[in-house]
Amino acid sequence: MKTYVKRDFPVHKARQILEPGPIVLVSSAYKNDVNIMTMGWHTVMEFSPSLIGCVIASSNFSFDLIRKSKQCVINVPTADMANTVVKIGNSDGDEVDKFKAFNLTPVPAKKVKAPLIKECFANFECKLADSHMINKYNFFIFEIVKAVKAVAPMHPQTLHYHGEGVFSTDGKYMNKAKAFTKYRGSPTF
Amino acid sequence: MKTYVKRDFPVHKARQILEPGPIVLVSSAYKNDVNIMTMGWHTVMEFSPSLIGCVIASSNFSFDLIRKSKQCVINVPTADMANTVVKIGNSDGDEVDKFKAFNLTPVPAKKVKAPLIKECFANFECKLADSHMINKYNFFIFEIVKAVKAVAPMHPQTLHYHGEGVFSTDGKYMNKAKAFTKYRGSPTF
Numbered sequence: 166m167k168t169y170v171k172r173d174f175p176v177h178k179a180r181q182i183l184e185p186g187p188i189v190l191v192s193s194a195y196k197n198d199v200n201i202m203t204m205g206w207h208t209v210m211e212f213s214p215s216l217i218g219c220v221i222a223s224s225n226f227s228f229d230l231i232r233k234s235k236q237c238v239i240n241v242p243t244a245d246m247a248n249t250v251v252k253i254g255n256s257d258g259d260e261v262d263k264f265k266a267f268n269l270t271p272v273p274a275k276k277v278k279a280p281l282i283k284e285c286f287a288n289f290e291c292k293l294a295d296s297h298m299i300n301k302y303n304f305f306i307f308e309i310v311k312a313v314k315a316v317a318p319m320h321p322q323t324l325h326y327h328g329e330g331v332f333s334t335d336g337k338y339m340n341k342a343k344a345f346t347k348y349r350g351s352p353t354f
Numbered sequence: 355m356k357t358y359v360k361r362d363f364p365v366h367k368a369r370q371i372l373e374p375g376p377i378v379l380v381s382s383a384y385k386n387d388v389n390i391m392t393m394g395w396h397t398v399m400e401f402s403p404s405l406i407g408c409v410i411a412s413s414n415f416s417f418d419l420i421r422k423s424k425q426c427v428i429n430v431p432t433a434d435m436a437n438t439v440v441k442i443g444n445s446d447g448d449e450v451d452k453f454k455a456f457n458l459t460p461v462p463a464k465k466v467k468a469p470l471i472k473e474c475f476a477n478f479e480c481k482l483a484d485s486h487m488i489n490k491y492n493f494f495i496f497e498i499v500k501a502v503k504a505v506a507p508m509h510p511q512t513l514h515y516h517g518e519g520v521f522s523t524d525g526k527y528m529n530k531a532k533a534f535t536k537y538r539g540s541p542t543f
Contacts, residue, residue, distance in 0.1 A: 177541070178517065184394045185514035185522065186375010205373045208397035210409055210491055212541045218407060218493070220399055298487070302399055302495075304407070320527060325374035328367065333374065336524025338509060352366070352401045 166268070166284040167245055169315035174287065176215040176309045182241055182287050183217065184209050187323035188250060188332070190240040191221070192271075193230040194279040199271070200258030201282065202227040203250055205326045207239075215309040216294060222353070223303050226258035231305065235293035236277040239309075240285035244322040244334040247341065249284075251330075255347040276311045286321045287314040329354055355457070355473040356434055358504035363476065365404040365498045371430055371476050372406065373398050376512035377439060377521070379429040380410070381460075382419040383468040388460070389447030390471065391416040392439055394515045396428075404498040405483060411542070412492050415447035420494065424482035425466040428498075429474035433511040433523040436530065438473075440519075444536040465500045475510045476503040518543055 174182075183189075192201050207219035217239065221228050231237045242250055249267050256263065264271050264280075271280035274290045281288040291307035298304035315321070322334045330342025330349070348354045363371075372378075381390050396408035406428065410417050420426045431439055438456050445452065453460050453469075460469035463479045470477040480496035487493035504510070511523045519531025519538070537543045 180394075181517040184375070185516055186373070205369075206398045208407060208409065209395045210493060216491075218397060218491075220397065302405075302407075304399060306491075320522070320525075322525070327374055328370040333509070334525070336509075336511070336526075 166249070167243065168284065169286060171288075171313040171315050174312040174314035176312050177213045179215050179217070179289060179309050179312060180209045180212070182314065183207065185323065186325055187241055188326045190242055190250065190253060190282055190285060191227060191231070192238045192240060192279045192282055193227050193234060193236070195230040195234040198230055198258070199262070199264065199280065200227045200230055201253050201263040201269070202258070203254035210306065214294065217289070217291065217307045217309060219305055219307070220303050221305055228303070231293070232296075232299065234278060236279050237291050237307065238274055238277060238279045238281050239289040239291055240282040241287040241321070242285050242324060244324055246284060247324055247332055247339060248344070250324060251341045251344045255345055274311070281313075288312065355438070356432065357473065358475060360477075360502040360504050363501040363503035365501050366402045368404050368406070368478060368498050368501060369398045369401070371503065372396065374512065375514055376430055377515045379431055379439065379442060379471055379474060380416060380420070381427045381429060381468045381471055382416050382423060382425070384419040384423040387419055387447070388451070388453065388469065389416045389419055390442050390452040390458070391447070392443035399495065403483065406478070406480065406496045406498060408494055408496070409492050410494055417492070420482070421488065423467060425468050426480050426496065427463055427466065427468045427470050428478040428480055429471040430476040430510070431474050431513060433513055435473065436513055436521055436528060437533065439513060440530045440533045444534055463500070470502075476501065
């Protein structure tokens with residue numbers, strides 16, 4: 166996987182990376198547990214404070230880690246990580262250490278306890294800003310409190326999910342349905 | 355602009371089109387007013403009911419139309435409509451009839467009063483499902499109650515917004531900053 170030289174990125178410009186709709190990896194930590202999940206249901210909600218709203222299903226091992234720690238990191242993977250993204254989404258954090266299993270490097274964050282994923286193009290450290298929508302919609306509103314982004318390339322090949330195992334990047338489509346060992350056939354597939 | 359042959363699309367599959375993060379056009383109607391706005395801050399929230407959460411700034415002429423009518427249509431434009439998308443985002447609905455000004459064709463919806471935009475690849479008729487987050491975040495939660503999608507192409511060239519006037523489609527980037535006559539320099543640019 167690629168490694169990047171990263172620099173601080175203004176949190177109010179997060180929309181430049183998140184508004185185009187990439188699949189992201191959410192890392193979290195609580196007590197002795199650390200996890201990573203894939204997430205496609207997110208939206209920018211405000212420039213300043215830099216707010217992101219997202220759905221994290223309560224069935225996910227990450228749900229409790231994030232709800233209890235009130236923190237997470239939103240990491241933006243690129244197309245070279247497509248198979249890793251699928252594996253992360255098709256394994257359970259209570260059964261496997263996803264950093265070890267998928268050769269990802271945890272990097273300490275500056276403002277939260279959840280680790281950054283080194284191999285990702287950009288990393289957004291987040292603190293829970295509003296929990297009122299969690300019970301009804303599994304909807305978390307986070308404030309991005311710190312961000313870093315790779316210096317290059319200018320236009321990263323982000324991954325976009327179309328459901329049923331299909332991802333696209335820069336107009337190229339990849340069908341990864343066979344690797345969806347866990348969720349194939351379920352409504353979330 | 356292109357015209358499409360469209361068919362009914364299952365509302366619980368809306369994520370296939372909206373999760374990849376396209377810029378959308380929101381049409382609305384209330385009493386004698388009709389309007390269109392561009393929107394990039396949206397997320398899928400549930401499969402069934404088919405819920406979409408999105409931010410509609412209160413400064414927008416569409417805000418009151420949608421809040422009062424409790425309805426809208428989310429229309430998905432493609433790359434051939436890029437200049438129209440920019441013009442829609444840089445004009446005011448209380449000053450101009452955007453359908454007429456930009457040669458767009460309103461088509462009656464089946465379940466809401468807001469019109470569909472014929473030239474768009476897909477159209478989602480929406481009813482307001484939850485208004486609790488409007489006052490604090492300008493955040494609307496809609497239920498998609500009816501959807502149509504073009505039969506072809508299979509992979510439409512949707513537009514993705516990166517801020518500061520830059521759009522991408524299929525990995526090709528377009529800088530439309532010069533056409534941002536209204537918002538250039540503002541935080542929302």
